[in-house]
Amino acid sequence: MVAPGIVDEQPGRERQLVRFLTFGIVVLVAAFALTIRMVYLQLVNGTTYTQLATSNSTIQQAIPSTRGLIYDRNGLLLVSNQPSYTVEIRPSDLPFDQRPTVVAQLASLLKMDPADINSAIDGNPGSTFDLVRIASGVPVATANLIAEEHLDLPGVQVTVDALRHYTEGPLMSQILGYTGAIDATTLKRLSSMGYLPDDLLGRAGVEEAYETQLRGTYGLETIQRDATGRQIQVLSTDRQPVAGDSLTLTIDTKMQQQAQTAVDWAMKASHLKSAVLIAMNPQTGEILAMVSTPTYDDNNFAQGITNAQFQVLLNNPDHPLLNHAISEQFPEGSTYKLVTGSGALADGRLTPTTLVATHPYIQIGADKFWDWNRAGFGRINVVTGFAHSSDTFFYQVAEMLGINRLAYWGHQFGFGAPTGIDLPGEVSGIVPDNQWKQDVFGQPMLPGEVVQSGIGQGFDTATPLQLLNAYAALANGGTLYQPQVVRQITGPDGTVVRPFHPIILHKIAIPASVLTTMREAARRVVTIHHTYNLVNEPFVVAGKTGTAEFGIKDSKGRLPYHNWFVCFIPLHGDVSKPDSQLAIVGFNEDANTIGNSATEMVKYFLQMHFKAKRDLRLFPLMKIGDFYGGN
Amino acid sequence: MGVLKAEPAKIQDWATRSVGAYWKAYDAQLAIYAFLLAGLGLAMSYSSTVVTGVSPLDPSSNFLRGLIWSAIAVVVFLGATLFDYKWLKTFTWPIYLVNLGLLALSLVIGTGVGGAARWIAIGPLQFQFSELAKILMIVVLASYLAQRHDRLGSLRVILGACVLMVPTWILVMLQPDLGTSLVLAGILAGMLFLSGASMKWLAILTGIVIAMIPLAWTYVLRDYQKARLLSFLNPASDPQGAGYQLLQSQIAVGSGGVFGKGLTNGTQDTLAFLPVGDTDFAFARLAEELGFIGAALVFVLFVVLIWRVLMAGYRSEDRFGTLFAAGLASMLLFQLVVNVGMVIGLLPITGIPLPFITRGGASLISLAIGLGILQSINIRQSRAEW
Helix, strand or coil, X not given: CCCHHHHHHCCCHHHHHHHHHHHHHHHHHHHHHHHHHHHHHHHHCHHHHHHHHHHHHEEEEEECCCCCCEECCXXXXXXXXXXXXXXXXCHHHCCHHHHHHHHHHHHHHHCCCHHHHHHHHHCCCCCCCCCEEEEEEECHHHHHHHHHHHHHCCCEEEEXXXXXXXXXXXXXXXXXXXXXXXXXXXXXXXXXXXXXXXXXXXXXXXXXXXXXXXXXXXXXXXXXXXXXXXXEEEEEEEECCECCCEEEECCCHHHHHHHHHHHHHHHHXXXXXXXXXXXXXXXXXXXXXXXXXCCCCHHHHHCCCCHHHHHHHHHCCCCCCCCHHHHCCECCHHHHXXXXXXXXXXXXXXXXXXXXXXXXXXXXXXXXXXXXXXXXXXXXXXXXXXXXXXXXXXXXXXXXXXXXXXXXXXXXXCCCCCCCCCCCCCCCXXXXXXXXXXXXXXXXXXXXXXXXXXXXXXXXXXXXXXXXXXXXXXXXXXXXXXXXXXXXXXXXXXXXXXXXXXXXXXXXXCCHHHHHHHHHHHHHHHHCCCCHHHHHCCCCXXXXXXXXXXXXXXXXXXXXXXXXXXXXXXXXXXXXXXXXXXXXXXXXCCCCECCCHHHHHHHHHHHHHCCCCCCCXXXXXXXXXXXXXXX | CCXXXXXXXXXXXXHCCCHHHHHHHCCHHHHHHHHHHHHHHHHHHHHHHHCCCCCCCCCCCHHHHHHHHHHHHHHHHHHHHHCCCHHHHHCHHHHXXXXXXXXXXXXXXXXXXXXXXXXXXXXCEEEEHHHHHHHHHHHHHHHHHHHCHHXXXXXXXXXXXXXXXXXXHHHHHHCCCHHHHHHHHHHHHHHHHHHCCCHHHHHHHHHHHHHCHHHHHHHCCCHHHHHHHHHHHCXXXXXXXXXXXXXXXXXHHHHHCCCCCCCCCXXXXXCCCCCCCCCCCHHHHHHHHHHHHHHHHHHHHHHHHHHHHHHHHHHCCCHHHHHHHHHHHHHHHHHHHHHHHHHCCCCCCCCCCCCCCCCCHHHHHHHHHHHHHHHHHHHCCCCCCC
């Protein structure tokens, strides 16, 4: 094959030929090796790599549903959705070495603290492939700027989503609550229900209680995205989202405003830490107004509250984030005499005409239990005892009943158990009996504690709502309703998904006559001027005051106290009929006023509600100073 | 050194032959394979241009640039063919100095990514002289070794070839351009082997080079280069960094399957999962869009092209022609194996372009010069037919 002439021209040609042939073999072996690898990648594992390429570039993502709206009972819009720009980061698309630059750039664009951005990324409850919410409610101009600089900000994306707008702001915050970012524990619990790591969900109030209905059902779409996470196109819509249901509250915004005005006045006039006013329809359990102060603006949460703002709310000793109407429990004081009196009448320990001698104090062992009126009231019946709020009268009635019967009647009136209102965070209060005392303190109730329990002191506690519900049962003739704040649920197409139904907890096992007597007694509280000039108002009020001691005695041996006033308005002014459609409780925490500030607060509310021409508020009673002003 | 000396060119030999005789000696196959490969390269350039939404004939488009470079390359190829390669032996020393001068100029006025000094702007086009340096060094080494064909058994000649390479190598490393410096080493090794140099000394020198790898690791390689090597050994160690390219590149290739996704339909590069998919990883894009069929076609074209180059060398009556072909074949094989090996995860990332497929004017022009010289060698043999 090799021509001799060539060999002649190039001596040593044989060796070179071997080298050339060897080289040729190396070329073939190399090409073969590369081909083998290509076969392995493209033919053997082609499907796997195709899936990897697809999962690289396509991602299934949720299509958020439109959250349901919330209206008051008259159809006034309380919560709407407003478009808002949100800046998010997908950490897996943010190269580690670029993170400081990107975070710094974002911080300056969003006017945020870089530390907040870093903690958002690091505190991300999902995986690094999940979006992390950096800022919500970003101005349009900033959002556009960030979206345009997309390539310089890998992993960052701007999305439009709907933010909750609470039209009444702080007025309704305690009822409505707010939506906020999901936390890691909740996400773990709810991820099977389609919740996403960057999801918002109801965190308090109605927003939390009706989360399922408001949320609706998220849709699902498959999108193609590039390596920086930017969406290129929607490949398919796999499931259409279904909008959430809308809620109609039982709340009457006008009454809520009146309640707020009354509470604000009392807070200011008596320098209160906190106050509650609830109005309810005793015939249905519908809450018409519910104010708890101090409060907060739920819009701050909806727009993404800063850590600093949140800390201020958390560190406030008066708990603005707590709905004091249902989430805190206080001694009922004299308002609890309803239970003691009704129970004794029902158990036959008393008749309406039974007279009991009321001394300045009763003695149990070495201890003296004084009446608030150190002179006593003489021999009186239950109506007079209730009207004057005689302590020694009810000490003796509690002794007659015994602690277990007293506790039984407490439970009958709804104390010691949550009312079941459709709001989160309700507490149950305490109705002590021997078993309870044994469980908690390892000994039965002492005789002194039993008589204390008869006037709602000692171990007894209740939420303002429980107390209101007990008096609502009195007002309606003995039916204990479950209070409700949501009246009706309406589907996205306008059909009523759930109409309003009153929910009866139970009928109190008590003769109607006993309740008639007690309503008479409650009216007598007002008519004997125990509540001063309330009797002069153009509307008929029946109710009970309470001055509930708590805490630690001062240097003069006196305890601080809360003020209560709980009442109902008979429909036609006749307390013998169980026809009231309005019951109210007022509560002033740690009030220590000369008179009962809660009564004045409720009076002010009623004046506004009934459009009374004269203002009968007694401002001097609101002053702080003289303990045991009125009971 | 004074070891290079000009050989008298035999101009009259070929000048007296007819055009038809030249055409018979012309290797049409070589030209066709090269054109096909360049066409595939243009197709990939087209694909990477249109998917970014740029019109293919937009002044800023890489495809248009590729077309312009291709046109220039054809002219250069024909010019190099007409040029009598024997003059190269005469001008070996000036060529060597020009090469060093251009590389030094690149260091002074060159621009590049991340502080590198690689490209020199020529009007709207950029030129990378380290690409040209490969061809020029093949010329220099071929000339050097051809003159010493009778002393190829001595260590002195082998070391002399290495010493000739050192200045070029240093200038390229200073840019820094690890890829080209590796190609230069590959060319040197291939040429020494094909020249018939002593296997004993070649083996010993290879042993010494391997023993010096730890030194190179410590003193020569930059941090990013070390990271690439480490992540090649353990891709999972840094899935977001250097290992990311390796993984995404294999996904691109693998997802191509048998027939590929079709030109411009690749998602890995289009959606930027595959970084630098239009340059060093162009083969990944090709394998994704044209599939196993397209990749195999590339391999076949390279194998037959190298075969034609080797044949030209074998046919050459003078040692310079043989050794020039040896250098060119070594360069093509080395770049094919190292680039494709990198793309398909057999070798670490080194930044070596795949001839014809990776876009780049300097690479194409250098190939045109190299293959043109080869044709010049083909047509200027006394036995003028295949």
